Amino acid sequence: MGKIKIDSGLLERAKLAAQAAGYSSVEEFVTHLLEKELARHETDEAERRVADQLRGLGYIE
């Protein structure tokens, strides 16, 4: 397990949000958010690479 440092104010907000959303812990909440954001980032990167290849093939501008 790794550790990261975040601003204490942000941590308090995350704790409140995790509780309100029904997460069992702030760790679970933050992990879920990170996974979601990383998946979005990886999908965007994949489609950028696809776009580059399609551009090379002359199928898009």
Place this chain on the structure above:
Amino acid sequence: MSDVGIVIVSGLPRSGTSLMMQMLAGGGLEAMTDNTRAADVDNPRGYYELEQVKSIKRDASWLNQAVGKVFKMVSLLLYDLPADRRYRVIFVERNLDEILASQGKMLQRLGRPAGNADEMRRSFTTHLVKLNAWLGQQGHIDVLRVGYHDLLASPLAQAERINQFLGGALDTAKMAAAVDPSLYRNRKQA
């Protein structure tokens, strides 16, 4: 043929979309193409492309002339279709390794760089997963999936499936006759 609406042949490049266009044109559906990209060694029977398709995000006014006709559109551009119209999309699917091999040869002939093979396989897979999920949520887009290998193995049966999807007005015998298995190249190595 206007009651068929706007028909789009889509898929990844080198998946068999030009073959599908040949089938539909053979069956009696008017194909929108400007022949800007001429037939070559990669597509000996022509590409059936329309340059306007590439700029659909900026200008979709030409769709007014697309009712009752078919045009080809690469998968990534489907996101840009205006949602105020209905579309019937025939999505051609083929083994991804064969597609990438064929794209690699085409890029080489064009003198352009190809991405890393493993990375591109992962990227195209991610793209298809996202696109398929998105298509499933689009009430204005009806999709028929057709396998490239199924087209080669049983062209008449596939022509009948496609004809049913498009309302039943096409000549399926002529559609099937457009399939030439000798053009099946870039096979996946066993």
